[in-house]
Amino acid sequence: MLxxxxxxxxxxxxxxxxxxxxxxxxxxxxxxxxxxxYLVFIxxxxxxFSHAWAxxxxxxxxxxxxxxxxxxxxxxxxxxxxxxxxxxQWIVIDVLAFIVVIIVGLLLAGGRPFIx
Numbered sequence: 300m301l302x303x304x305x306x307x308x309x310x311x312x313x314x315x316x317x318x319x320x321x322x323x324x325x326x327x328x329x330x331x332x333x334x335x336x337y338l339v340f341i342x343x344x345x346x347x348f349s350h351a352w353a354x355x356x357x358x359x360x361x362x363x364x365x366x367x368x369x370x371x372x373x374x375x376x377x378x379x380x381x382x383x384x385x386x387x388q389w390i391v392i393d394v395l396a397f398i399v400v401i402i403v404g405l406l407l408a409g410g411r412p413f414i415x
Contacts, residue, residue: 302412305343309404312336313397316373320380320390330377337370351407362403369396 312333319329344366351359376393379385405413 301343301346302408305340305347305404306412308336308339308343309401312340316393316397320376320385320393326380333373333377340366354409355407358403358407362400362407365396365400365403369400372396 315329315332315336319326319333322329344363348359351362372392373396376385376389379389
């Protein structure tokens with residue numbers, strides 16, 4: 300159940316971050332949703348930590364590092380967006396960071412809940 304919560308908030312984060320970065324105005328609402336998602340990820344990540352650590356300690360540490368990196372990259376992108384300095388390169392970096400975090404998360408979960 301906790302894993303599903305984590306996955307649902309991944310979708311919310313992707314949609315909200317996309318809207319926050321791509322809208323010209325009125326994007327503050329989406330940025331705040333993204334920040335709430337960070338909190339949910341931190342809490343659910345702490346609760347899932349023991350399961351992940353038992354499965355693969357190294358990959359767990361990698362996931363923590365790349366997830367924190369994603370938060371940093373998104374926040375830099377939001378700041379650049381606010382100053383109208385967001386470039387296509389930063390959007391590509393955001394997309395790649397999302398992909399890396401999702402792949403590492405699925406590897407760490409062993410494909411669960413999609414593969415049993």
